[in-house]
Amino acid sequence: EDKVVQSPLSLVVHEGDTVTLNCSYEVTNFRSLLWYKQEKKAPTFLFMLTSSGIEKKSGRLSSILDKKELFSILNITATQTGDSAIYLCAVEGEYGNQFYFGTGTSLTVIP
């Protein structure tokens, strides 16, 4: 059965800290991995990763994929209170357009 596992489940840090969120997967015929930030209801798109070893970066956020070890990490440097959210990882599988979501990591940044 296809599976996406995120860790940690929750994390509390102070402003300015750097955090690393993990996403491991077991998905048949992997096509892509996506990261989302969910603050209220709708997840907002952060990154899409398809190739190993190529870092995607957007401001203080960056992400990289390891297709050999079947995981991805999302890094957030110099965290701010506005980074407080649930971070979701989703993997697109065999049939295309079929996305498997992890349970998410709840990040809380304390001033």
Place this chain on the structure above:
Amino acid sequence: SAVISQKPSRDICQRGTSLTIQCQVDSQVTMMFWYRQQPGQSLTLIATANQGSEATYESGFVIDKFPISRPNLTFSTLTVSNMSPEDSSIYLCSVFRGTGELFFGEGSRLTVL
């Protein structure tokens, strides 16, 4: 990016009633997806809605409970039928763009008493 409008944004319903959630996309898309996110849980795909054919339901979800309409390439509805408190969730409409990104509507938060 895609602009996806969902309504209602939230609702509180009585047990045994039904609620229809609407999803409008700003451009034509082949597939539209309906997800459910129960409290404290991640997103679970309910069904894929294709225009001109019946929706494809995931394991654990059935048409009688979650009928879906897809009358055209920009619109879809999901009905939650005969609701129980276990149906209290956020329901999300999403579309897949050829760039590989999955975009979500604002979500509909449903509370069943």
